[in-house]
Amino acid sequence: MTVENSSGDLLANKWISFALENKVKVLRLSLKTISRDHFNLRGIAFCATTLVDLIIFDCEITNCSFMLPALKYLYLYGVCIEDDDFKDLIAGCPRIEQLRIEDPEKLHTIVVSNPSLEIFVVHLPCVNGKIVIESLNLKSLEFISFSMTFCEVEITSITTVRQLTLRDAYDPETLMHFMNKFPLLEKLVIDSFNNIGDVEITSMPTVRNLILCNINVDDDGYVNDGDNEDTPWISFVDKFPLLEKLVIDSCGKLQNLHVSQQNLVSLVLKDSLVADEVKIYSPKLKSLEYKGSLTDFYGIEALQELEFVILYLDPLKLRDYWYSWLRDILESCAHSKRLSLICGIEEVIIFPVEMDDVLPVNGIKNLELEIINCHATTEEISDDLIWLLPDLKTLSLTLGSITEVIESDHHKEMDESIID
Incomplete structure (x- = not known):
């Protein structure tokens, strides 16, 4: 919604107050001025005992008060908010379970200690930023367009995190840092990375679900000497020996793909260019999904549990x-x-x-x-x-x-x- 003048500001504020007073459970605010600037939510009292989901797009939050005891989901996108205002906001949501922050302006430090927080998604584009997560029940983390060079991250409870998503990571060091940080990780999603062959990790036997999307691997220089068939791509996938589900979606520059995880139950290969062949040596495979080019498959006929x-x-x-x-x-x-x-x-x-x-x-x-x-x-x-x-x-x-x-x-x- 576009707010044109001061009377529009008053109307928008009255509408927000009316919604909160009438015990809505979901409130979505997407407001801009006629000049396409952030609409300023100045001095509004967000007090509601029934509000469960709060979604705010393209607004500026200044000197607001928050008392949202039932809120479980908070999504801030393109919101202009300073550190002190964010601190007040998160303190007013004691039972929050899911927090998503993308493309904020003026925000440099995020400190979250809410005990119920389980899912945290963040894209903090500022330089010299800091993220501190002290919540002890954190289960899922997602970092978007992130680099350890530009932002410091402190996570208190690393043993509770079971799912990690890394999207548009800037460098292999960032990927390696987070992949090696959580000892009990079960699901890993890597979306959009230029060359996974540059990522050096040790074996990750706890990971059961691996999703790789929009990833390029430079296998062009690979030469098969007859004894060693490993390419950078095969070497990376082999770091997950106990996988049960593997998804490879919209990935390119694969010379070969060999899948040999003995516990693998599901394999999804979609819109990914495999130049030569796909070999499957996973005897427990039950589900196979394929969309792509005319790649030669070997080993499917031997999968007795398919x-x-x-x-x-x-x-x-x-x-x-x-x-x-x-x-x-x-x-x-x-x-x-x-x-x-x-x-x-x-x-x-x-x-x-x-x-x-x-x-x-x-x-x-x-x-x-x-x-x-x-x-x-x-x-x-x-x-x-x-x-x-x-x-x-x-x-x-x-x-x-x-x-x-x-x-x-x-x-x-x-x-x-x-x-x-």
């Missing part, structure tokens, strides 16, 4: 080698209990008539197929799949927003002939 596979089929161009790749990966996944394919158009899954040398894929009895923009009929799709998947019994076909379950007439006829 239950769920979902493939997003979105090739840049439909050429003959696309259909060969699709046929091979379907064969590798044929033994999974649940196989799902999602594609944009039907041409992705329907093989051209002239490709009569492609061998059918045996063993797939149930298939879930979703085609987002489809011009073919249900009968045309199912008929074209019969020759490719001769063992298919049940097809769950979603065309746009309509889903239909189709039983194969071919298998019905075979069953009836056996009975006769």
Whole structure:
């Protein structure tokens, strides 16, 4: 909302007071002046016994009082607030559980000691800043665009932190500092970093869930000497020997990806460029999700516990080698209990008539197929799949927003002939 003049200021202040007096549970303030400056929340008494969530965007907080005994979630984005005013604000929220601070202005020192705080997200862009977290029940930390060079961090309770998220870290030293700081870390998220190969860490056996997004690894200079297949990327992933879930999303410059964690249950590989091959040696893998280029996969057929596979089929161009790749990966996944394919158009899954040398894929009895923009009929799709998947019994076909379950007439006829 844009506030145009002094009468608008008065109206906005009255509206805030009215909302608080009427015992709202959620209050979201996003106010700017007509010149696009911060709207000044000057001298407002934020007193409410029922308010649970408070979200403030693009405002200036000056000389306000706070008494919010029930508040659990506080989100400040682009807020102009000085250290003393922030101290008063956080002191007025004794039961806060989640605190999120992004892009503040004038704020240099953040001190939080609230005993109920469990989740803390911060982006403090100032130079020579300081963050002190004295809360003893802290479970999740997220640092955005952060560097240890510019900001000092003190955390009292490092053994309670189970989840760490690092987004847009400036340097490998910052990543290494935080990754090595929490001895009982279970989930690690790294989002947006130029070269993970520069990050040197020891083994992290406590981490069960690893999510890597928008990360580049310079494997270009890697040479396979026949004995040592490790690339910087493989070496980094191997530092997490007891992983149960691994997500690699929108990462590039991978030469190879070898996954060998023995306890791995779920693997998600989406929109990531793997130049040569993906090898999977994780015998307990139950779930595989893939979206990407025509990468060669090895080891899927040996995964005896594989239950769920979902493939997003979105090739840049439909050429003959696309259909060969699709046929091979379907064969590798044929033994999974649940196989799902999602594609944009039907041409992705329907093989051209002239490709009569492609061998059918045996063993797939149930298939879930979703085609987002489809011009073919249900009968045309199912008929074209019969020759490719001769063992298919049940097809769950979603065309746009309509889903239909189709039983194969071919298998019905075979069953009836056996009975006769």
